[in-house]
Amino acid sequence: MPTSGEIRNRAQLIRALTDAAQIEHAVICQYLFAAHSLKTHPSEPGVSAPLLERVRQWKSNILEVARGEMEHLGLVCNLLSAVGGSPFFGRPNFPYVGCGLPPGARYELRPFSAAALEQFKALEASHEPGARWDDEDHETIGELYSRIRRGFEFLGSHDRPLFVGPLGAQVSNERIGLPERWYEIRLRRVVDRESALEVLDQILEEGHHGQAHRYPTHYERFDETLREYRALVASDPSFQPVRSVASNPATRDGAEAEGCSVVEHPVTRRAVRLFNSSYETMCLMLDRYYGYGDETEAERRTLEGIALFPFMTVVIRPLAEIIVHMPLRSEPSECTAGPAFETDPTLRLSPQKRSSWIYIHERLTDLVEECSLLRREVEVEQARWALAILPRLVFLGETLEALSIKFAHGMKIDVQYFRGAYERLEGR
Amino acid sequence: MLDIHFDGWFQCRLATNPDPTDEPRGISGHTFALAGEPDLDRVIRFQDPVAPRSHGPEVGVTVTSVQLDGTELSDHALLGASVDLMDDAKFESRNKLLGDDRGGAGIIHPFRLRISCPTVSLERRDMLDPADPDVPLHRMPPSALTRRGPISPNGFVFDPETVARVTGIADGAAFRAARRSALEADLPEATDATERAALGKRIFELSIDDPNNIRTQFMHVTQTWQFAINGPALVSDKGGAIGLPIDVDQEWPVELWMGAWDADALCGYVQGVLRLPVVALP
Numbered sequence: 001m002p003t004s005g006e007i008r009n010r011a012q013l014i015r016a017l018t019d020a021a022q023i024e025h026a027v028i029c030q031y032l033f034a035a036h037s038l039k040t041h042p043s044e045p046g047v048s049a050p051l052l053e054r055v056r057q058w059k060s061n062i063l064e065v066a067r068g069e070m071e072h073l074g075l076v077c078n079l080l081s082a083v084g085g086s087p088f089f090g091r092p093n094f095p096y097v098g099c100g101l102p103p104g105a106r107y108e109l110r111p112f113s114a115a116a117l118e119q120f121k122a123l124e125a126s127h128e129p130g131a132r133w134d135d136e137d138h139e140t141i142g143e144l145y146s147r148i149r150r151g152f153e154f155l156g157s158h159d160r161p162l163f164v165g166p167l168g169a170q171v172s173n174e175r176i177g178l179p180e181r182w183y184e185i186r187l188r189r190v191v192d193r194e195s196a197l198e199v200l201d202q203i204l205e206e207g208h209h210g211q212a213h214r215y216p217t218h219y220e221r222f223d224e225t226l227r228e229y230r231a232l233v234a235s236d237p238s239f240q241p242v243r244s245v246a247s248n249p250a251t252r253d254g255a256e257a258e259g260c261s262v263v264e265h266p267v268t269r270r271a272v273r274l275f276n277s278s279y280e281t282m283c284l285m286l287d288r289y290y291g292y293g294d295e296t297e298a299e300r301r302t303l304e305g306i307a308l309f310p311f312m313t314v315v316i317r318p319l320a321e322i323i324v325h326m327p328l329r330s331e332p333s334e335c336t337a338g339p340a341f342e343t344d345p346t347l348r349l350s351p352q353k354r355s356s357w358i359y360i361h362e363r364l365t366d367l368v369e370e371c372s373l374l375r376r377e378v379e380v381e382q383a384r385w386a387l388a389i390l391p392r393l394v395f396l397g398e399t400l401e402a403l404s405i406k407f408a409h410g411m412k413i414d415v416q417y418f419r420g421a422y423e424r425l426e427g428r
Numbered sequence: 429m430l431d432i433h434f435d436g437w438f439q440c441r442l443a444t445n446p447d448p449t450d451e452p453r454g455i456s457g458h459t460f461a462l463a464g465e466p467d468l469d470r471v472i473r474f475q476d477p478v479a480p481r482s483h484g485p486e487v488g489v490t491v492t493s494v495q496l497d498g499t500e501l502s503d504h505a506l507l508g509a510s511v512d513l514m515d516d517a518k519f520e521s522r523n524k525l526l527g528d529d530r531g532g533a534g535i536i537h538p539f540r541l542r543i544s545c546p547t548v549s550l551e552r553r554d555m556l557d558p559a560d561p562d563v564p565l566h567r568m569p570p571s572a573l574t575r576r577g578p579i580s581p582n583g584f585v586f587d588p589e590t591v592a593r594v595t596g597i598a599d600g601a602a603f604r605a606a607r608r609s610a611l612e613a614d615l616p617e618a619t620d621a622t623e624r625a626a627l628g629k630r631i632f633e634l635s636i637d638d639p640n641n642i643r644t645q646f647m648h649v650t651q652t653w654q655f656a657i658n659g660p661a662l663v664s665d666k667g668g669a670i671g672l673p674i675d676v677d678q679e680w681p682v683e684l685w686m687g688a689w690d691a692d693a694l695c696g697y698v699q700g701v702l703r704l705p706v707v708a709l710p
Contacts, residue, residue, distance in 0.1 A: 040453055042463070049463035050625040056455060063456050067446065177531070177582075179640075310523035313448050395450045398566040402525050409569050 007151025302410025532583015
């Protein structure tokens with residue numbers, strides 16, 4: 001559970017911002033999981049052509065909110081960097097009790113449903129500064145950000161300088177060449193107390209307040225989706241827009257005791273572990289990117305061109321969309337797995353950049369190899385689900401190879417060694 | 429040099445950012461496979477569009493001018509010839525993963541251009557690595573794709589003047605509004621649920637009328653490529669219709685721009701020139 005009480009020093013401010021980063025990260029995963037559980041292809045039963053358009057819009061809505069939360073996580077990392085802290089991409093594995101939740105609630109990976117959307121709405125509604133849970137020991141997201149805001153106001157007026165972090169470490173739309181609000185992203189740098197407060201206000205407004213209703217808030221997106229979903233389900237009982245995705249899928253030891261749905265099918269297990277490893281690799285790169293050590297501009301551009309864009313788009317999302325078609329268990333069942341977002345809490349990058357680049361590149365080439373092995377196992381399966389996912393799996397393998405090569409070239413890692421690895425994969 | 433100028437509307441059924449390149453139906457971007465349509469396949473079609481949409485432009489790229497060293501050949505056999513990109517050519521940016529840091533649509537790959545009419549066929553393929561022409565694209569280092577990349581550092585260029593001059597579309601917002609009105613007029617006549625779903629989605633998208641939105645902005649954007657096609661050439665010229673001996677040993681320079689992206693119709697405009705070196709007569 002987080003610390004509470006008014007923020008009176010840098011350490012308390014960094015701790016509260018770290019809590020905020022963990023919250024944003026958790027909701028991103030929750031929203032992505034729910035979005036990817038939706039049916040989107042006309043070949044999937046239970047959804048007519050007209051209703052498939054609505055389901056497509058729901059997935060689009062949720063992914064838009066998830067991108068907004070990624071923006072929030074980026075802004076929190078900028079705030080951390082500005083005051084001399086480190087970016088934070090860690091969190092416990094799902095399900096877990098964490099800050100920002102009401103009593104009895106957990107951060108969970110759940111498929112799309114009315115209950116899930118109600119929880120998402122409640123989380124976004126709790127961005128309101130005046131929002132309260134029924135229990136004083138449980139701080140809302142709005143209360144946390146308000147406390148952080150008061151912390152900046154207090155510390156920003158002191159003689160001791162607060163904003164000590166390198167400005168070049170922060171990420172902005174201008175830095176990454178993204179016009180404002182394209183893809184719903186508005187990243188800004190934090191340079192002083194005023195800009196810090198503006199960023200905090202932006203996070204809260206995008207969650208619930210809205211900018212004089214110019215753009216729908218995250219709350220409004222979920223509310224709109226939930227109302228339409230309820231109306232359509234009520235009018236057509238045969239309407240089944242959600243795949244049979246198990247909640248809280250997991251591959252780690254002891255997961256069953258935590259209330260998880262253990263991924264038992266061996267091929268699916270390999271896919272989920274590939275997802276976990278990909279997700280970890282992305283977080284490591286983002287941590288390095290937002291952390292900003294002594295990278296050259298070229299190295300920084302390489303990290304941007306892989307981790308910031310497009311790793312989430314070209315690896316995480318396609319792999320999640322593949323996994324939700326794969327069986328959870330070995331015995332016949334409609335139940336499928338989902339992206340587990342499992343991480344190793346001990347995972348760290350060396351602060352020494354050269355060894356970090358080599359380590360990340362090895363992880364990327366390991367992903368290539370794992371994807372190749374997964375593909376061969378899927379090819380053997382001959383099941384309908386295997387045939388459906390194979391083209392995307394092939395494309396994913398190419399993508400991972402391209403990422404690995406791009407990283408090696410950008411970080412000037414000798415590729416001769418790795419070319420042999422690709423050729424060995426071909427020959428198997 | 430024998431300059432073969434061509435232009436026309438092309439179709440490309442592709443997913444767009446922030447969707448992944450291989451997204452089959454379109455979710456978060458500004459392009460979609462509609463109800464009743466096949467999955468997005470990314471193929472650039474200069475002819476024979478797949479599932480062409482109502483009120484969209486007529487797809488077909490043809491030769492519009494033939495010049496010999498700057499002199500117009502007004503009755504050349506190639507005038508009106510069909511221009512094709514073969515081998516299911518695609519824009520290969522893959523969410524900016526391939527190639528160097530320039531933005532835009534990436535390279536066109538494979539690049540095998542064919543110009544053909546009943547009596548003439550010219551065809552040539554460009555090879556990214558002549559020493560190893562079959563290496564898969566995704567294994568090429570970024571630097572290997574630079575020659576085939578966009579000439580602008582940012583890939584896309586905001587060029588409303590060129591788009592307006594060539595296509596007649598000067599106001600993208602008004603163009604989209606007119607298209608929406610036409611579809612709204614069609615909607616009451618559509619009785620099939622699938623057709624209505626498709627029309628509804630198009631109308632919804634066209635109702636996004638912020639002039640700064642990517643859907644409107646891309647109507648005024650172009651991307652230009654300029655390189656010399658270096659692979660084996662195939663020239664079939666029955667009865668000497670070309671009129672000149674084409675040098676198949678020298679590379680064939682090509683320059684083309686593509687743009688004026690109509691996100692509703694999944695079509696864009698292409699204009700270019702293929703420059704054919706002529707064998708010097710003794």
